[in-house]
Amino acid sequence: MDWLTKFPELGRTDLRDFRKSIDQGFKEFTRAYGEDIESFFEPLLQFLIWLEKLLLATPWPIFIFVVAALAWFASRSLRVVIGSAISLFLIGFLGMWEDTMSTVSIIVVCTILCFSLGLPVGIVMSRSDRAQAIVTPILDIMQTIPSFVYLIPVVMLLGIGKVPGLIAVVIYAIPPMIRLTNLGIRLVDKEVLEAADAFGASPWQKLVQVQIPLALPNIFAGVNQTIMMSLAMVVIASMIGVTGLGQPVLKAISNQYLAMGLLNGLAIVALAIIFDRISQSYGKRLQSHRGGQNE
Amino acid sequence: MSDSETKIEIKQLFKIFGDHPEDMLEKVRGGVSKDELNDQYNHVLGLSDINLKMPAKGVQVVMGLSGSGKSTLIRHINRLIEPTTGEVWVDGENVLEMDEKTLRYFRCNRASMVFQRFALLPHRTVMENTIYGLEIQGMAEKDAEKRAAYWIERVGLAGYEENFPGQLSGGMQQRVGLARALATDADILLMDEAFSALDPLIRTDMQNILLDLQQELYKTIVFITHDLEEALRIGDQIAILRDGQVIQQGTPQQIVLKPKDDYIADFTKDINRGRVIQLKTIMKAPNDKSGPELSAEMLVEDAAQLVTESPSSQARVTNDAGDVVGVVGINDLIRAMARPDIESRLEEL
Ligand SMILES: Nc1ncnc2c1ncn2[C@@H]1O[C@H](COP(=O)(O)OP(=O)(O)O)[C@@H](O)[C@H]1O
Ligand SMILES: [Mg+2]
Numbered sequence: 254m255d256w257l258t259k260f261p262e263l264g265r266t267d268l269r270d271f272r273k274s275i276d277q278g279f280k281e282f283t284r285a286y287g288e289d290i291e292s293f294f295e296p297l298l299q300f301l302i303w304l305e306k307l308l309l310a311t312p313w314p315i316f317i318f319v320v321a322a323l324a325w326f327a328s329r330s331l332r333v334v335i336g337s338a339i340s341l342f343l344i345g346f347l348g349m350w351e352d353t354m355s356t357v358s359i360i361v362v363c364t365i366l367c368f369s370l371g372l373p374v375g376i377v378m379s380r381s382d383r384a385q386a387i388v389t390p391i392l393d394i395m396q397t398i399p400s401f402v403y404l405i406p407v408v409m410l411l412g413i414g415k416v417p418g419l420i421a422v423v424i425y426a427i428p429p430m431i432r433l434t435n436l437g438i439r440l441v442d443k444e445v446l447e448a449a450d451a452f453g454a455s456p457w458q459k460l461v462q463v464q465i466p467l468a469l470p471n472i473f474a475g476v477n478q479t480i481m482m483s484l485a486m487v488v489i490a491s492m493i494g495v496t497g498l499g500q501p502v503l504k505a506i507s508n509q510y511l512a513m514g515l516l517n518g519l520a521i522v523a524l525a526i527i528f529d530r531i532s533q534s535y536g537k538r539l540q541s542h543r544g545g546q547n548e
Numbered sequence: 549m550s551d552s553e554t555k556i557e558i559k560q561l562f563k564i565f566g567d568h569p570e571d572m573l574e575k576v577r578g579g580v581s582k583d584e585l586n587d588q589y590n591h592v593l594g595l596s597d598i599n600l601k602m603p604a605k606g607v608q609v610v611m612g613l614s615g616s617g618k619s620t621l622i623r624h625i626n627r628l629i630e631p632t633t634g635e636v637w638v639d640g641e642n643v644l645e646m647d648e649k650t651l652r653y654f655r656c657n658r659a660s661m662v663f664q665r666f667a668l669l670p671h672r673t674v675m676e677n678t679i680y681g682l683e684i685q686g687m688a689e690k691d692a693e694k695r696a697a698y699w700i701e702r703v704g705l706a707g708y709e710e711n712f713p714g715q716l717s718g719g720m721q722q723r724v725g726l727a728r729a730l731a732t733d734a735d736i737l738l739m740d741e742a743f744s745a746l747d748p749l750i751r752t753d754m755q756n757i758l759l760d761l762q763q764e765l766y767k768t769i770v771f772i773t774h775d776l777e778e779a780l781r782i783g784d785q786i787a788i789l790r791d792g793q794v795i796q797q798g799t800p801q802q803i804v805l806k807p808k809d810d811y812i813a814d815f816t817k818d819i820n821r822g823r824v825i826q827l828k829t830i831m832k833a834p835n836d837k838s839g840p841e842l843s844a845e846m847l848v849e850d851a852a853q854l855v856t857e858s859p860s861s862q863a864r865v866t867n868d869a870g871d872v873v874g875v876v877g878i879n880d881l882i883r884a885m886a887r888p889d890i891e892s893r894l895e896e897l
Binding site: 453 | 628651652656657661665670683684712
């Protein structure tokens with residue numbers, strides 16, 4: 254009965270060879286294509302650096318004003334506007350302005366990436382059940398796998414730096430964008446789609462004039478979640494060289510600087526709340542036509 | 549209506565829902581009923597051997613209870629549903645043989661549709677909804693808005709151009725649906741229980757709007773309803789559908805006066821006949837008594853009032869040319885409204 258109590262595992266040396274061959278294979282891949290891949294991401298890096306510089310060069314009152322204006326445009330709520338302005342001012346007052354600008358720039362770039370990659374994937378997924386069956390488990394993996402695990406190949410491939418950090422954040426933050434785009438399009442009223450068909454709309458016209466506009470509230474919920482998740486990823490991404498509010502937190506952990514960790518952590522929370530309120534109230538306003546006043 | 553040309557002709561149309569509709573065709577042709585097909589073979593009989601000729605510039609009503617296949621039938625005309633087998637001819641062209649592009653052209657230029665639950669685009673204003681079909685036709689925005697404004701006005705929604713559908717009542721939303729369909733200038737109008745979701749008063753309003761518009765537009769209208777009153781009021785021709793089969797076809801008078809079986813008779817017994825039967829159906833040979841001159845197409849109910857007021861208690865019935873072709877007395881009118889025994893006079897129909 255030996256075989257019942259002892260697990261039939263691969264031999265120790267076999268296992269080592271197995272892992273070695275995977276590592277070896279990936280290393281060779283890195284050696285062969287690493288540079289190409291790096292240069293592929295070069296424009297992205299340039300854009301990120303440019304944005305970060307731009308934000309840092311922007312006088313702080315202007316930045317606060319722009320955020321406040323955005324908040325007003327999206328929410329039409331004075332509370333959100335004043336709340337955003339005050340928290341930004343406090344962040345700067347407590348000496349975290351530069352790190353905040355770095356974080357904001359990486360979040361912005363990451364959101365743009367997630368949106369422009371996630372939207373088409375979500376659309377494809379919504380149009381075919383087979384695509385949905387293939388993509389859903391991949392998204393499940395992306396959301397559950399510990400982020401450190403995919404940091405390893407990314408770092409092996411691209412080294413430490415902004416771009417690998419960005420990639421890690423995108424992997425972590427893109428699933429809700431894809432899922433909610435898919436869901437939003439699938440939830441569009443069948444009768445409205447039938448009407449579009451009855452008036453002779455082409456598939457493209459249906460997508461652009463009916464499906465995407467009606468899915469927008471869900472798509473925006475996806476953008477909102479994507480922003481929240483990329484903010485959550487900021488600390489982990491700083492381990493592989495992403496500058497910003499995550500780095501002081503990391504430093505605080507290793508040196509037991511309680512106040513420093515707390516302040517930077519709270520700054521991340523404040524950013525999260527600002528982004529959340531702005532994008533969420535915008536999403537809500539997108540739906541305002543649904544309620545109606547005198548139904 | 550017998551003299552007018554046929555606009556839409558449906559020939560030997562079958563629609564079976566399920567995994568292997570073709571295999572079921574033999575069985576349905578062999579007389580397997582809808583219930584049997586459902587219970588024993590797990591397929592739904594949508595339509596069975598439909599043959600219909602719909603007159604140009606007339607209103608063809610298709611009436612039947614819920615589940616009888618009305619929506620399925622009307623969706624074959626613009627091919628939102630593909631048949632299991634059969635032909636759908638419009639202006640001598642088989643819709644089922646159109647390629648994708650031709651079909652899209654057909655849908656946006658030649659046959660437009662009004663839906664039971666409106667199916668407006670909720671994110672677009674009344675104006676933007678009304679130009680929807682024109683946008684697909686590729687009309688320039690200015691022209692489209694001009695034309696849409698005209699139709700919004702015609703359906704009585706002027707001033708609501710910038711409202712969203714969610715802000716309007718059901719009746720108003722369906723006016724938008726009607727304006728959207730009329731704006732494309734298609735000469736076929738497909739209306740799937742377009743007024744069924746509305747309150748009775750508003751429904752009557754909408755029927756009036758439609759009848760008024762039809763007086764000048766002369767569209768070929770296919771009008772679906774489950775309500776016999778509505779069918780009789782709107783229809784030039786009525787086809788009655790049950791379990792996917794046409795069980796009777798005819799003018800409103802024919803349906804009311806000669807119901808083909810007990811099922812239809814059951815529907816028609818509560819109908820106000822005075823609003824369906826025309827004078828020409830009940831008139832007698834002319835005599836030389838006086839009386840108001842009334843058109844042969846006038847409804848019995850409308851005539852009753854006028855005849856009551858005439859001293860001779862009778863009216864002279866005239867044809868389109870104004871010649872007197874018969875007379876009706878007050879007694880004839882009352883009998884027509886009350887009793888279903890005038891079949892003997894139906895030969896002229
Ligand atoms: N897509 C479908 N799949 C299966 N059965 C259907 C489908 N569409 C309609 N049916 C069935 O076909 C019959 C006719 O439906 P329908 O045309 O909607 O009736 P109506 O419009 O007269 O209420 C019903 O028994 C309905 O259940
Ligand atoms: Mg129906």
